[in-house]
Amino acid sequence: MEDNSSVQHVILVLSGKGGVGKSTVSVQLALGLREKGFKVGLLDVDLCGPSVPHLLGLEGSSVHRCPEGWVPVYADKEQKLAVMSIGFLLADKNESVIWRGPKKTSMIKTFLQDVHWQELDYLIIDTPPGTSDEHITVVENLANICDGAVLVTTPQLVAIEDVKKECNFCLRTGIAILGIVENMSGYVCPNCKECSNVFSSGGGKSLAELSNYPFLGAVPIDPRVNGGNRSESIMKSMPSTPAGQAYDQILTRLLQSIEENVQRKKNGMEVSN
Ligand SMILES: Nc1ncnc2c1ncn2[C@@H]1O[C@H](COP(=O)(O)OP(=O)(O)OP(=O)(O)O)[C@@H](O)[C@H]1O
Ligand code: SF4
Secondary structure (H helix, E strand, O other): OOOOOOOEEEEEEOOOOOOOOOHHHHHHHHHHHHHOOOEEEEEEEEOOOOOOHHHHHOOOOEEEEEEOEEOOEEEEOOOOOOEEEHHHHHOOOOOHHHHHHHHHHHHHHHHHHOOOOOOEEEEEOOOOOOOHHHHHHHHHHHHHEEEEEEEEEEEOHHHHHHHHHHHHHHHHHHOOOEEOOOOOOEEEEOOOOOOEOEEHHHHEHHHHHHHOOOEEEEEOOOOHHOOOOOOOOOOHHHOOOHHHHHHHHEEEEEEEEEEEEEEHOOOOOOOOO
């Protein structure tokens, strides 16, 4: 972390499998925390598929250097949501796909060490799917200041099995599991509001119960999740929908989980894993 920056809490967002909604969850957590009045940073270290610029409508923004390091892109006029993504540095968005391990890890180190975040209450880190070199670099560089990880899964068995691997990765690396989010958990019909469980449901919840990790919430499939106004969370833009309510609950439980972990650390107890 850049020396002049002061970051209170760091949250990793992990998923065992691609396409389960990890970047969407990262963006919604960042927007939601900002709307609660916090200063938030969002770091996209998914070098092979940086989707955060697109999800926030920031494509085409560029970052520049100041004497203290890289200056992030601000998603709002008030400068309460700072964003850094490899996507801002690539002329061609397919360029990163061909990078090999050492080049990727060195870029992540630069990101972690050289971004001039200034003061942040929360830094959310959107990681690539799986447990790769990138994750190990993140963990090695942040282990002492990371609060823990949010694991994102979908209800299908294969995604749940992958999340178990992420749980083991957290166990081995001493990262606390702040909670599990089940995304794409059913489809709410916009006409009749009936929820159909397209892929079955409750897998993330059962996994959380079995492993004794906090279950943060289940977000249904809703095409509006990444449509519409990209500068507001869906909690704010569609508060009475199942997806808006799910994110509200996820954020409340996440803040609780972070607080509990902070207390555990203060009391010198082991992290919740
Ligand atoms: N609850 C949801 N309802 C509807 N669409 C969703 C939902 N969550 C995510 N999506 C959509 O699913 C796609 C994948 O989401 P996202 O990019 O967040 O996944 P990811 O796990 O970060 O993927 P990758 O592994 O490629 O980084 C996107 O098009 C996103 O808009
Ligand atoms: S009941 Fe079925 S067909 Fe009718 S509006 Fe709802 S989802 Fe669509």
